[in-house]
Amino acid sequence: MKDFQDYKNVWIFAEQRDLELMGVAKELLGEGYRLSRGLSGDSKVCAVIMGYGVSNLIDEAYAYGADIVYTMDHPLLKNYTTDAYAKVLSEAIKSYKPEIVLFGATHIGRDLAPRVAARLNTGLTADCTRLDVNTSDYMDYLEKNTTASLNGLDRNDTSTMLKQTRPAFGGNLMATIITPNSRPQMSTVRPGVMAKLERDDSHKGIHINVAVNLEDDDIRVKVRDVIIEAKKIVSLTDAKIICSGGRGVGSKEGFKLMEEFAETVGGMVGASRGAVDSGWIDQSRQVGQTGTTVKPKIYFACGISGAIQHLAGMQESDIIIAINKDPDCPMMKIADYALEGDLKQVIPEIIEQWKSN
Amino acid sequence: MGDYVMNDMQKRIRQLCREFSLNELIPTSKEYDIEGRLNEDAYRKAVEIGFTKIAWGKEYGGLGLDTVTQVMVTEELSYGDAGFANVMVASSLAARPVLMAGTEEQKQFMADIVIHGGKAAFCLTEANAGSDAGAIRTSAKKTEDGYIINGSKCFITNGPEAEVYIVFAMTDNSKGVKGISAFLVPGDTPGVGHGAHEDKVGIRQSSASDVIFQDVKVPFSALLGKEGEGFKIAMKTLDIARIDCAAAAVGIAQRAIDLSVKYAKERKTFGKPIAKLQAIQFMIADMEIQTEAARALVRQAAELKDMGQINSKICACAKAFAGDTAVRVATDAVQIYGGYGYIRDYPVEKLMRDAKIFQIFDGTNQIQRVVIAGNMLK
């Protein structure tokens, strides 16, 4: 076993775009906080903020839990480039020796992290959905959520190796990965999974400004433009959230409410065959055997009883939420969350509460 | 996929066909069926992939593959959509008389059309000459510089779009079937016309219409083989074509089986999937037995042809059995689907409609039995 005494602290690559911290950066600070408190001695959670003119973000990083904030501030870091960021971050890791480095699994995190891991000759685990340093916590997790056997695990084990759990084979299988023989232990973490800490503006930490050693020639690509486009979901198959209405919606006007619902939750309106046949909504929105087969993260089935022809097109959805007056209809039986009630009252309530969150 | 004995290359070609059917044909099959028109985009892709040149010799720009491979391709395309497959099957049917009796120029002319996706039509059937092909009345009158063809053909697959027609016409009324001759008539020859696109029950991606010849002048070089050989050419052509036709029927049956198996596992009655019911299990087993047997007959006929031993009796057995099987199996699939099977939202009723023609065209299954008995009792 190698001696990793020199490696200390949990680093968060606190990704910013246009001088705003990404949500996943705040989530990682929360997770990093939890991990650092489980590590030996006085481990800290540290935010690493790279960019140009990022000093305004330091307090925010403290507020979300950072004990230490490292900033690398340089004109050549203004736009993300693999070359510049990988160079600066790798050098910092080499000199400060963190024990753990976490990245958000964003298009930038997933571009940068593998490059840095390769340069440092250490391991990287992609798209983690669960991280543990404490063996007992890890065993609790396995027991509660998985079919894994606990053989070979010991609740009194005091080692604090990072256990990085992630889905594989399209989510059919989960694997826990470890990095026993190299440091730092690096992971990218799926956005939206970890819990951020309650914002606390009174929380302060230490700021360390890291000198940046960069020249034009270090960067071999030229970012000509960054274009932000509101992603219009154009097809049901691409929608992460689908708000589907059936005969229970009752009318064309009812589908206006469905539109508002979908807009609020960032989804797309779908429909059952009954609603389409009644002429309340276009056939292109039909979900089911005849229409589109969908597999969104959340499927709201509003006033849809769940005929087999509809179920065939949506039962693979991650989470099914049924809203129906009839508690015994098939849709309410297969739903992960079955809410008994009149959709005309329930949906406006969801819209309101969703907005206020 | 059915279990032919295949070499690696055939397996890969078959996999490619299946991929094509799943991606290009099945998702839109219902739409084109309702509209009754060919999926031109998929057809163009099929031509690019090379499905139209499988069994053409390399000397004509084809791939020079054997009949066993050809029937495998036909089965898989028909698995996706039997109407779509029929467009290709009909063109290769029309090419057959040319390959059998044509000159090198005629063969190359035909190859250049069919290989590149042009359609061809085999024009034998007339309103009063179906099973009784010898009764055709279309005539070809010899003149100084060629022939003048007059007459009208019906139920001609690819009739409206064909770039070339293979026409059977009487050159000598006094000789009966020995007075029939075969001609190669380019589609743009003056006097060639066609009737309305028939509104068929099934195989609706494939068009069929009357084809009308009015004082169509063709040169001597349009004659295939010699005068009076037409009937022999037509009958030999149909022998061979039956193999491909039977393969298409097997494709329909296989799709009906796959859909039935999937549905039987999903559909619950009395609290459990209907697949757990012996009544359904036995239906599915019978569908499989018949389909595998049909496929084996097709294979037998194809291998005999590849060995140069075309056997009319086996070809007829394969066509009759595969056609009857497709109808039975597709009808059983509708039965397994129950009420859902009888509505257009579900794909099995189309299979039943598509299957029916396989008992009718390329010689009705009654005619197949005449051929079989005739071979046995001569």
Added chain:
Amino acid sequence: MRIIVCVKQVPDTNEIKINPETGTLIRDGVPSILNPDDANALEAALAIKDSCPDTTTVTAITMGPPQAKEMLKDCIAMGADEAILLSDRALGGSDTWATSNALASGIKQIGSYDLIFAGRQAIDGDTAQVGPQIAEKLNLPQVTYVRSLKLNDDCLTVERALENGYEIIDVKMPCLLTTIKELNTPRYKTVQGIMDSESADISVWNADDIGVDKHTVGLKASPTNVFKSFTPKPKGAGVYVSGGSPKEKVQILLSALEEKHVI
């Protein structure tokens, strides 16, 4: 121009089943396919070859067991000029770091190249790491998540997809690009291509052939290890919300969703 495409043979994850008791994959009868993102990578290379067929060579390279030859034959049937399989027991069990060492050595062995394509990620592991790590080992600039691409002389202008838009990036060759499905629609194999690929000569190179340091490849050298693998618990019965006012019911629903990190 010489283009190298890194490809991987993967099990079709749509067809995969898990033995819930042992938590292991049931691989029997699961077809192996060319990884979907890699098909886009190959298509990108072939599209360049289409525009200058006489001066472009497309080489597909993979690391895997001998059976991966089948997938390489498919790459040739689509239009690749040649294919190389890195296969050696010493390479078995490699993680992304070790895999990229092997592939980078294989690519060095090929010699000169102008452009390397890789799919963004493979559907069995979904890591998206091997592409960037090859670029690192070869000291090349990289652009990941490429959704469009234009070639002018020795420079490429590419669009790199972001979650909420895209970047327009100029990059000089040689470089490595990873591709996503928005980039193109992969062509079908042709029947002629399948026939030709049956007799194609696929080079099989072992660890010595590519001159890779054996301490940097294989299971033992890999910095990451699988500690445990298992399956998630099957979905339990649904949560029923019936009592109370609509407001209360929605509160119960939303807090349950929040707790489960659904929203």
